[in-house]
Amino acid sequence: MKKIKLISSLLIVLLAFGVFTIVPQVNAADDTINFGYVQWPGVTIKTHVAAKIADYLGYETKMTAASQAIIFKSLETKDLDVFLGNWLPTMKMHFDKYQEKGAVHNVRVNLEDVVYRTAVPKYVWEAGVRSLADLNEHADKFDQEIYGIEPGNDGNLIIQEAIKNNTYNLEDWTLRESSTAGMLSSVKRAYRNEEWIAFNGWKPHYMNVLFDLKYLKDPEGIWGENDSVHTVARNGYQAENPNFYKFLEQFAVPAPIQNKWIDEYQNKGRDPEEVAEEWIANNLDIVNQWVFGVKTTDGQMARKAISNKINNN
Numbered sequence: 152m153k154k155i156k157l158i159s160s161l162l163i164v165l166l167a168f169g170v171f172t173i174v175p176q177v178n179a180a181d182d183t184i185n186f187g188y189v190q191w192p193g194v195t196i197k198t199h200v201a202a203k204i205a206d207y208l209g210y211e212t213k214m215t216a217a218s219q220a221i222i223f224k225s226l227e228t229k230d231l232d233v234f235l236g237n238w239l240p241t242m243k244m245h246f247d248k249y250q251e252k253g254a255v256h257n258v259r260v261n262l263e264d265v266v267y268r269t270a271v272p273k274y275v276w277e278a279g280v281r282s283l284a285d286l287n288e289h290a291d292k293f294d295q296e297i298y299g300i301e302p303g304n305d306g307n308l309i310i311q312e313a314i315k316n317n318t319y320n321l322e323d324w325t326l327r328e329s330s331t332a333g334m335l336s337s338v339k340r341a342y343r344n345e346e347w348i349a350f351n352g353w354k355p356h357y358m359n360v361l362f363d364l365k366y367l368k369d370p371e372g373i374w375g376e377n378d379s380v381h382t383v384a385r386n387g388y389q390a391e392n393p394n395f396y397k398f399l400e401q402f403a404v405p406a407p408i409q410n411k412w413i414d415e416y417q418n419k420g421r422d423p424e425e426v427a428e429e430w431i432a433n434n435l436d437i438v439n440q441w442v443f444g445v446k447t448t449d450g451q452m453a454r455k456a457i458s459n460k461i462n463n464n
Contacts, residue, residue, distance in 0.1 A: 182209060182210050182211055182448045183210065183211040183212070183213065184202070184205050184210050184211070184212050184213070184232055184233065184392070184395060185212075185213045185215065185230065185231045185232045185233070186198050186201070186202055186212065186213065186214045186215070186231070186232070186233050186234070186235070187214075187215050187216075187217060187221075187222040187225060187226070187231040187233070187234045188214060188215070188216055188222075188234065188235065188236060189216070189217070189218065189219055189222065189236050190216050190301075191236065191331065192331070192356065192357075192413045192416055192417040193236070193262075193355060193356065193380075193409055193412075193413055194235055194236030194380075195216075195416070195423060196409075196412040196413060196415075196416045196423050196426060196427070197235050197236070197261070197262075197404060197409060197412065198214060198235050198236075199214075199423040199424055199426070199427040200404075200412070200427040200430065200431065201233075201235060201398075201402060202214055202427075203424065203427040203428060203431060204398070204431065204438065204441070204442065204457070205395065205398075207431075207447075207453075207456065207457045207460050207461075208395070208398075208442075208445070208446075208447045208448060208453055208456065208457075209447045209448030209449060209456075210395065210448060215230075215231060218301075218303050219242060219245045219303070219304070219305065220245060220303060222234050223245050223246065223248070223249045223254075223255065224249075226249065226254060226255045226383065226384075226385040227249055227252065227254035227255065227385070229385055229387075231385065232384065232385055232388050232392075233382065233383070233384055233385075233388070233399065234382070234383040234384075235261060235380075235382050235383075235402075236380060237257065237380065237381040237382070237383045238265070238267060238305075238378065238379075238380050238381075239375075239378070239379060239380075239381060240374075240375030240376070240377075240378070241267050241305045241306060241309070241374070241375065241378070242305050243305075243375070244305065244308070245305065246383070253386055254385065254386055255383050255384065255385055255386060256383070256384060256386055257381040257382065257383055258381070258382040258383065258384050258396070258399045258400060259381065259382055259399070259400055259402075259403065260379045260380065260381055260382075260403065261380055261381065261382045261402055261403045261404055262355075262379065262380035262403070262404050262406065262409060263379050263380075263406070264354075264355075264406040265353065265354060265355065265378045265379060265380055265406065266352075266353060266354050266366055266378055267306055267351070267352075267353040267374065267378055268306075268351075268352065268353075268366050268367065268369060268374040269283055269297065269310070269349055269350070269351065269352070269366070269367045269369075269374075270349070270350055270351070270352025270364045270365065270366050270367065271347070271348065271349050271350075271364065271365055271367060272338075272341070272342055272345075272347075272348065272362060272363065272364055272365075273363040273364060273365050274345055275347050275348070275349075275365075276365035276367075280347075280349075280367070281365070281367065281368060282367055282368035282369070282370060283313075283319045283367050283368065283369055283370075283371070283373070284319050284368075284370060284371075285367075286319060286321065286324075286349060286367075287319060287320040287321060287324075289347065290323070290324070292347040293324075293347050293348065293349055295323055295324045295325060296324065296325050296326075296327050296349075297310050297321075297324060297325075297326050297327070297349045297350065297351075298326075298327045298329065298334045298337050298338070298348060298349070298350035298351065299326050299327065299328050299329065299334065299350070299351045300328070300329060300330055300331050300333075300334050300351055301328065301329075301330050301331075302328045304351075306351040306353075307326055307328055307351070309373055309374060310326045310351070311326055312373070313373050314326065318371055318373060319371065334350055334351065335358060335361075337350070338350055338358070338362060339361070339362075342362055349367075352364060352366060354406075354410075355406045355407075355409045355410040355413060356410075356413055357410070357413050357414045357417065357418045360410075360414070361418075382399050382402065384396065384399065394445055394446055395445070397444055397445050398441060398442055398445045398453075401440065401441050401442070401443060401445075402441050408437075411430075412426060412427075412430065431457070431461070432461045435454075435457070435458060435461070438454075438457060439454045442454055442457065
């Protein structure tokens, strides 16, 4: 049974009186996989797909929604095993800290052809705002504001750092933090009235279908280059669960597929587990590639077991 929980803190203080107690961590012997995910549509639905496949393999799965900072800390403390949404270089400041400590590592790139940076409607781009360097020239039309998503998000931090350092002459600007839904509501309202707005945009995401938008050039490189999304595992997990780790090494999602998942989940408002189940049942050819050489917890070949479960439902 999948359990989804929101957590505000995953830090546990162990008190010892002369004798240290060793707290056992979840491992392969328990047949449990702890997934962490940030509540972005893409990584949310992608985690549901991976977790549903793990369910079919006989694993107990737990999913924890949290901020990036808590997810990486929880990987270090072994409260989480896997994170499928390490968007680099945007999350570099969080990831590098724990990688350098030997707590986490990238397993592989699971999504390419991605972008995360400041975006504007096409009519703003056609009016001459084609670079972050052009924003301040038209500050009044933007009300000196850039719209972001949830507090603590790396994209927000990038803009806040640019404001602090007066990069692109943004020192008098403000970042308006919100949520993905809140930000997109503001974009929709501005777009409807052809008002000027700058915001944190990314793809794959259905915003690229809803709005005719453009991503601004970044000559100072504050957003980094060559975006890709990586699967992260806590160090030691490969040795503990080599079977599921093999799946992680083979799990990669083409952008058009993730676009469809996001559309079904967020734009159409469907339950993410239902979307995952339906897609897996209709795309066993792709799933079979992901689980090639992988077995169920009771030693069966994964491909045959998944097919049997789907056909018997």
